């Protein structure tokens with residue numbers, strides 16, 4: 001089988017339900033801007049949804065979708081996906097390999113780059129092409145700097161920040177094919193058990209949300225969470241939290257925004273009772289609009305807030321939720 | 330590699346990074362972290378990894394904890410701090426030729442240093458505070474041909490294996506890897522202990538071995554190795570604050586008005 005000369009190989013992540021992860025649209029969009037996207041999905045033969053995933057990939061711009069089956073997927077960590085990516089790259093001969101900068105994705109990309117001795121660029125917020133080749137854009141120190149990198153030569157492996165790419169690929173006819181993978185036999189970590197995160201609501205995913213409502217340790221008790229949840233739901237927002245709130249167990253780790261959590265760039269970021277420590281700010285200061293509620297007029301969050309209210313969150317938040325509901329009604 | 334009954338040697342990967350509490354800068358000429366512009370500290374996550382290793386060593390006599398870093402000369406300070414927290418000795422790979430090393434080269438150097446140390450377990454942070462790549466442990470595992478038990482929110486080091494709970498994208502998994510292995514931990518693990526006066530002075534007598542890339546047999550200027558190169562750096566103007574009001578009983582309503590005016594609701 002022939003593959004396009006300008007093939008961009010894209011590893012797509014599947015959810016535990018076997019559906020394409022929501023980041024697929026951005027990954028394939030980035031690939032389409034560089035060349036012809038060839039998608040790769042790696043599944044456990046026991047799980048269904050292969051055909052549907054390939055159709056979905058075509059709908060997002062994949063000219064071809066390789067489906068690799070590995071009985072070790074879900075049982076062994078990272079290595080099966082790296083083996084599949086290596087097999088796909090050998091077959092397709094891509095100039096660029098794109099993978100999500102998710103926890104699983106970045107490790108697959110990194111191991112593949114180490115194996116293939118390819119240049120690795122991480123956490124891209126954009127990819128473009130100039131006369132000399134592919135250029136990767138990065139955002140450093142919470143958006144304080146923008147840098148560009150490129151591979152000195154050879155295949156470039158790049159991970160893409162989820163939610164950062166706005167380009168989209170065009171709808172294509174589905175074209176799936178099975179990829180045979182020769183396991184590397186490298187020692188892998190065993191996955192003894194897996195517990196999916198309970199998606200407790202229909203709230204948008206934090207990384208990709210247009211609006212984020214975040215709260216801090218000042219919430220004081222998990223019982224108070226309903227207050228914040230109601231506000232978030234009135235705005236169709238995702239929930240975020242400070243590390244101090246996560247440390248206290250008011251929020252799961254996956255909600256943490258900042259240096260050691262998720263970086264977000266929503267249209268609106270509403271910080272409720274968050275001091276705005278620098279490590280929090282680097283994860284949210286690229287939001288288009290920032291609104292802050294804090295009882296301390298000196299709280300650093302006000303230095304970057306477009307609109308700030310000095311006052312008690314427990315008085316302001318219910319009133320705000322009510323007012324938003326009234327405006328929407 | 331030591332047999333199961335022998336005590337472990339744990340290499341803890343630590344890094345000197347600019348203090349996140351201060352302003353951090355990139356040099357606009359080189360694109361590298363401007364180390365002169367910020368205070369340098371031991372990476373917070375490296376401190377947590379050290380704490381995990383040191384507390385294992387306290388409960389398992391004979392365990393050796395070696396702090397390992399690849400970094401500039403000044404990184405010796407961070408290694409001293411690692412020794413004060415409780416590492417038995419330290420290895421400092423420092424080489425002017427490694428300034429600005431990309432991920433591939435850094436991983437190669439670390440892999441060579443781990444081989445030389447013959448460490449049973451490599452313990453790292455999940456992400457470094459400055460680079461935030463979150464990939465070095467996985468790259469090391471690939472280069473060393475070892476299993477990688479990364480991104481652990483909880484860790485157990487036992488006879489012949491390392492296990493823990495891994496926070497992944499879609500949920501939590503319990504994972505196990507046979508030694509020799511590479512593991513990395515998240516900031517769910519406890520902070521390191523605060524070094525006492527006694528341990529700080531004891532640290533001054535502990536050995537730090539200094540190595541260059543050539544001592545590890547790593548060719549820095551390998552023309553056959555593709556590298557990631559930086560082609561531009563630009564600073565963005567800092568964000569400024571906007572309007573700030575005191576809540577006079579109508580704070581919530583005022584925010585809703587602001588949102589409506591800006592078509593955000």
Ligand SMILES: Cc1cc2nc3c(=O)[nH]c(=O)nc-3n(C[C@H](O)[C@H](O)[C@H](O)COP(=O)(O)OP(=O)(O)OC[C@H]3O[C@@H](n4cnc5c(N)ncnc54)[C@H](O)[C@@H]3O)c2cc1C
Pocket residue numbers: 215216217218241242243244245256257258259260261262272273274275276277278279280283293294295296299311312313314349373374458
């Ligand atoms: C290496 C490193 C990485 C880190 N990574 C992260 C990270 O990823 N994310 C992160 O968030 N932090 C991170 N931190 C921690 C960070 O430094 C702060 O400790 C943390 O962000 C503080 O959280 P907070 O705002 O909830 O709490 P605090 O700083 O304690 O602030 C509480 C705020 O609530 C306000 N308040 C109290 N009561 C009320 C009320 N009734 N109404 C309104 N306001 C009220 C107070 O005025 C105060 O401003 C990191 C730290 C380090 C060293």
Ligand SMILES: Nc1ncnc2c1ncn2[C@@H]1O[C@H](COP(=O)(O)O)[C@@H](O)[C@H]1O
Pocket residue numbers: 342343344372374375397398399400435452453454455456457458460461462463464465466
């Ligand atoms: N230069 C280095 N020296 C020692 N350890 C490092 C170095 N770079 C990264 N590490 C380790 O790898 C982890 C992840 O780093 P990174 O992939 O850069 O986010 C860090 O927390 C460290 O434990």
